[in-house]
Amino acid sequence: MKLTGKCHKFGNDVNTDYIISGRHKFKTLDMKELAKYVMEDLDPDFYSKVNAGDFIVAGTNFGCGSSREQAPLAIINANIGAVVAKSFARIFYRNCINTGLPLIECDTDQINAGDELEINLDEGTLFNKTTGKVISIAPLPPVMLKILTEGGLVEHFKKHGTFNFD
Amino acid sequence: MGKTIAEKILSNKSGQDVKANDIVIADLDFVMGQDGTSPLAIKAFENMQAKRVFDPERIAMVIDHSSPSPLQGVSELHRQMRVFAQQQKINFYDIGDGVCHQLVPEQGHVVPGDLVIGADSHTCTYGAINALSTGVGSTDLAAGIISGKLWFKVPETFKFIINGKLGEGVFSKDLILYLIGDVTADGATYMAAEYTGEAINDLSVEARFTISNMAIEMGAKCGLMEADDKTIAWVREHSKKDFTPVSADTDAVYAKIKEYDVSSLEPQIAQPHTVDNVTGISKIGDVPIHQGVIGTCTNGRMEDLRIAARILKGRRINKDTRLIVAASSRQIMLQAMREGLMEIFMEAGAAIVTPGCGPCVGTHNGVPSDGENVISTANRNFKGRMGNNKAFIYLGSPATVAASVLTGQITDPRQFLV
Ligand code: SF4
Numbered sequence: 001m002k003l004t005g006k007c008h009k010f011g012n013d014v015n016t017d018y019i020i021s022g023r024h025k026f027k028t029l030d031m032k033e034l035a036k037y038v039m040e041d042l043d044p045d046f047y048s049k050v051n052a053g054d055f056i057v058a059g060t061n062f063g064c065g066s067s068r069e070q071a072p073l074a075i076i077n078a079n080i081g082a083v084v085a086k087s088f089a090r091i092f093y094r095n096c097i098n099t100g101l102p103l104i105e106c107d108t109d110q111i112n113a114g115d116e117l118e119i120n121l122d123e124g125t126l127f128n129k130t131t132g133k134v135i136s137i138a139p140l141p142p143v144m145l146k147i148l149t150e151g152g153l154v155e156h157f158k159k160h161g162t163f164n165f166d
Numbered sequence: 167m168g169k170t171i172a173e174k175i176l177s178n179k180s181g182q183d184v185k186a187n188d189i190v191i192a193d194l195d196f197v198m199g200q201d202g203t204s205p206l207a208i209k210a211f212e213n214m215q216a217k218r219v220f221d222p223e224r225i226a227m228v229i230d231h232s233s234p235s236p237l238q239g240v241s242e243l244h245r246q247m248r249v250f251a252q253q254q255k256i257n258f259y260d261i262g263d264g265v266c267h268q269l270v271p272e273q274g275h276v277v278p279g280d281l282v283i284g285a286d287s288h289t290c291t292y293g294a295i296n297a298l299s300t301g302v303g304s305t306d307l308a309a310g311i312i313s314g315k316l317w318f319k320v321p322e323t324f325k326f327i328i329n330g331k332l333g334e335g336v337f338s339k340d341l342i343l344y345l346i347g348d349v350t351a352d353g354a355t356y357m358a359a360e361y362t363g364e365a366i367n368d369l370s371v372e373a374r375f376t377i378s379n380m381a382i383e384m385g386a387k388c389g390l391m392e393a394d395d396k397t398i399a400w401v402r403e404h405s406k407k408d409f410t411p412v413s414a415d416t417d418a419v420y421a422k423i424k425e426y427d428v429s430s431l432e433p434q435i436a437q438p439h440t441v442d443n444v445t446g447i448s449k450i451g452d453v454p455i456h457q458g459v460i461g462t463c464t465n466g467r468m469e470d471l472r473i474a475a476r477i478l479k480g481r482r483i484n485k486d487t488r489l490i491v492a493a494s495s496r497q498i499m500l501q502a503m504r505e506g507l508m509e510i511f512m513e514a515g516a517a518i519v520t521p522g523c524g525p526c527v528g529t530h531n532g533v534p535s536d537g538e539n540v541i542s543t544a545n546r547n548f549k550g551r552m553g554n555n556k557a558f559i560y561l562g563s564p565a566t567v568a569a570s571v572l573t574g575q576i577t578d579p580r581q582f583l584v
Contacts, residue, residue, distance in 0.1 A: 013351055013440065017548045021555075022202075022527045027239045029205055041555045061352035064385065065548060066527075067287040069206055069303035090356050090387055091287055095303035143189050143317055153305045157214035162313040163191050 001121040001149075003081045003102065005053035009113040010042060014058050015065035016092065018042050020074045022066075034070055035077035052079040055119075057111050059085065063092025072101045082119060084108060084126070097144045100152035105138040168415025170323040171390045172358035175298040175412055179281040186322040186421070194224070195280035195297075197310040200266045201229045202527075203285035203303065205243040208250045210308035219254045220314035226257035226275060228266040230522040235261075236530035256311075264495025264521045267291040267379065267463035272495055274405030278393040279412045283310050288463055288545065290386065293378035294371065295401055296393040296411050298358070301382065321358040321387045322421035323414075324349075328363035330429035335580035337473070338373035339465055339543065339563035341365065342380045343434040347444025349424070355385030357421060360414060365428050366391060371400040372467045379464050380545050383441040433578055435541075436561035439549040447578045453560065456538040458483075458571035460564050461492030461519075462526045465543035468498055470564040475507040477568035477582045478514040484574030489516040489567075490532045492524030528553025541570045 024037045039046040039056075056062075056075065062085035063071060072095045075083065082102040096103045104119060106126055111117065115130040119137070126135040140148065143165055150156045156164070169177065169185070177184045179192035199207050204227050219225055227247050235241040244261075251258035259269050267288050270276050278296035283289065285307035292299035302316070310316050326345060332338075346353075359381045366374065374391055381389025391397075393411035401409065433447040460466065460474050471493065483489050491511050493499035499521045502508050511518060517532075519525070525532030526544045533553035534540050540552060540559045547559035562570070565579035572582070 015548050017546075017550050021550050022529060023550070023553050027237060029209060029243070041550050061355060061385065064351060065287065065546070067203060067285055067289075067301040067303050069203065069305060072303075073206075087352065087355065089352070089385060091301050091303060094306060098303060098305035098309075141189055141319075153309055154210050154213045157216070157309060157312065163309070163315055163317060165191075 001102070003053065003119040005055050005081050005117060006051065007055055007057045007111050007113060007115040007117055008046065008050065009111070010056065010058040012059035013061045013064055014042070016063060016068050016071045017065055019063065019071040020068065031073045031077040034074045038074045038078045047078055050078055050080060053081040055082050055084050055117055056080055057084045057108050059108060060087045062088050064089035067091045069095045069099060072096045072099045076101050084111070097147050098153040100148060102148065106135050110135055167419060168417035170358065170414050170418045170420065171360055171392070171412050172298055172321050172323055172388065175279060175281055176318060176320050178279070184320050186320050188320045189317060190320060191315050191317050192281055194283060194310055194314050194316060196270070196275050196282045197225045197307065198266055198270055198284035198289065199227045199307050200231055200286050201233065201244060201247060202231045203307060204247050206304035207285060207307040208246055210305045211312065214308060214312060216312040219256060219311045222255040224314070225311050226259065226270065227251050228259040228263070228269055229261050230265045231527055232529040233261040233520060233522040262496055262520050262522070265463040265466065265523055268467070268494035268498070271295055272404055272497060274407065277401050277405050277407045277409035278397065279410050283307070283316055287382050288379050290381040290389045291375055291379040291463060293381060293389040294374035294391050295397050296391060298388050298390065300388045321356060323358045323360050324354045324386065324422045325360045325362065325420045327423065327425040328361065328365040328428055329425065330365055330427040331368060332365060332428055332431065335565060335583045336431050336433055337563040337565065338369050338376045340431060340434040341428055342377045343436050343444050343561065344431055346380060346384050346442050347434070349384050351383065351440055351442040352385040357386055359384065359386040359389045361389065361391050367394060370469060371396055372469045375467070376464055383545060433563060433566050435566070435576060436547055438547055438558040438560065441545070441547060441561065447566065447576065450576050453576040454539060455487050455541050455570045455575055457532060457534055457540045458487065458489045458567045459525055459532065459540065459542035459544065460489070460567050461494065461524045462544040463494060464545040465564050466492055466494030466498065468501055470543065471498070471502045471507050474564040474568040475510040477565060477579060478572065479510050481514055481572055483515040483571040487571045487574045489514070489571045490519060490525055491516045492519045493521045496521050525552055527551065541567050541576060543567050
């Protein structure tokens with residue numbers, strides 16, 4: 001899996017209330033609608049700045065806070081290709097795998113806002129086209145890789161009816 | 167090699183001998199969803215082309231977050247939950263029954279040694295009664311109610327040994343705020359927290375729930391305690407299920423161990439906008455308070471209401487301050503009414519809202535206006551958490567909130583407890 005796009009940079013501890021505020025998420029299950037409010041409290045213009053395939057790049061503990069799956073779903077529907085961070089909060093991490101949003105754990109200090117990035121999930125590398133640097137990324141455990149490559153947990157269950165990692 | 171509580175429970179439930187960092191598929195004892203997460207799970211259930219849940223007795227859905235419904239869109243989501251619950255014959259708690267994390271243990275659904283998932287991040291609450299319970303998202307919830315199983319990464323464990331005795335006017339909320347301030351919001355990420363020591367043993371089961379409830383605020387997967395005589399008595403009072411408590415081996419391997427003495431701890435306050443921005447109350451300075459909140463899954467139980475009522479009894483809250491009270495469940499509300507606590511709150515000038523999440527998550531019931539300061543007994547103070555990103559949320563114990571609404575600024579409750 002190869003992904004390319006531009007970096008939108010955020011800091012540490014971006015919580016799920018910032019990703020999609022509780023005041024929006026209770027209103028609807030229409031994720032296209034919710035996507036318009038992604039990161040609104042940190043950057044009101046975020047949604048309009050994103051080109052399809054762009055990346056959210058952040059520091060440590062991205063996605064901390066509530067278990068709302070609206071967070072990864074709204075990110076996917078805002079046409080973000082992947083989230084790149086130094087570390088992720090665990091429920092958010094599960095939710096991304098389950099909904100099919102690729103996550104990349106690596107040193108993000110070497111990525112600046114606006115940098116053009118190319119991510120190769122199979123090789124485990126992130127190439128910063130703007131700076132010319134290659135950053136190595138942590139590999140995904142096999143169970144998670146299987147769910148992600150099958151398109152998420154819904155597709156996995158549709159196919160197997162239950163968990164199946166044989 | 168010895169095992170931690172988390173390693174033992176996940177070994178029992180997966181039928182394998184597992185240790186930290188293994189990935190397992192394990193059997194679930196109970197699965198819970200609330201109204202912010204269940205509608206998406208129902209959609210996922212349908213998309214997964216499932217017909218029936220694995221065991222209706224082991225599943226509950228709760229309407230607590232936006233309860234009663236404040237909006238037409240929410241009403242529709244609630245309707246979908248009611249229809250699903252009826253079709254699948256699962257346990258169902260409707261508006262006014264209470265907050266999910268109070269109901270699940272109170273109604274006897276969870277017992278020591280259980281493995282539980284809930285589609286709500288504060289599912290870690292039941293660790294206080296020795297259950298490995300953890301928050302998941304809606305798709306996990308759907309997979310759980312279909313198969314009765316889920317994949318887990320066996321967490322490493324961070325052991326907190328809490329020595330000493332909490333002083334008068336200092337509570338389990340102050341203790342957990344202090345720990346979060348010390349280890350920070352991601353200090354235990356991916357780990358199980360195990361809380362032990364004299365100060366934990368001294369606490370009631372109710373007070374222990376407050377500590378396990380906030381394990382997620384240090385990033386932990388669960389907040390476990392061993393079952394002692396108090397735990398066993400409490401669980402027997404609430405549940406008819408059989409159980410076998412699980413304790414850690416003396417030679418268990420921990421990723422981290424930290425020891426504290428809390429004898430001289432003062433009341434603690436988390437300041438805006440992160441839960442780990444904690445300070446002792448003597449250093450808080452003058453912070454005017456516009457609204458106080460007593461309730462939520464962290465601190466809306468009988469002990470919490472009793473201590474707040476003790477401070478508010480016969481007094482009036484400050485004229486420039488509001489107070490909102492939400493009991494954590496219908497049973498608690500009823501008990502508080504029988505004890506005359508609701509009268510005390512009403513006479514003091516409080517507004518009492520439906521048992522449930524109250525204004526905690528900003529959907530209704532007390533959204534602050536721009537620039538206002540709120541002091542709440544909840545577990546989160548993120549920017550925008552209560553529905554307005556220009557408001558400021560402070561967190562403290564029920565006693566601290568009660569004292570602060572009386573004076574109209576953040577106030578050490580100990581002056582009202584002498
Ligand atoms: S009371 Fe607050 S923290 Fe607890 S479940 Fe409800 S919204 Fe979540």
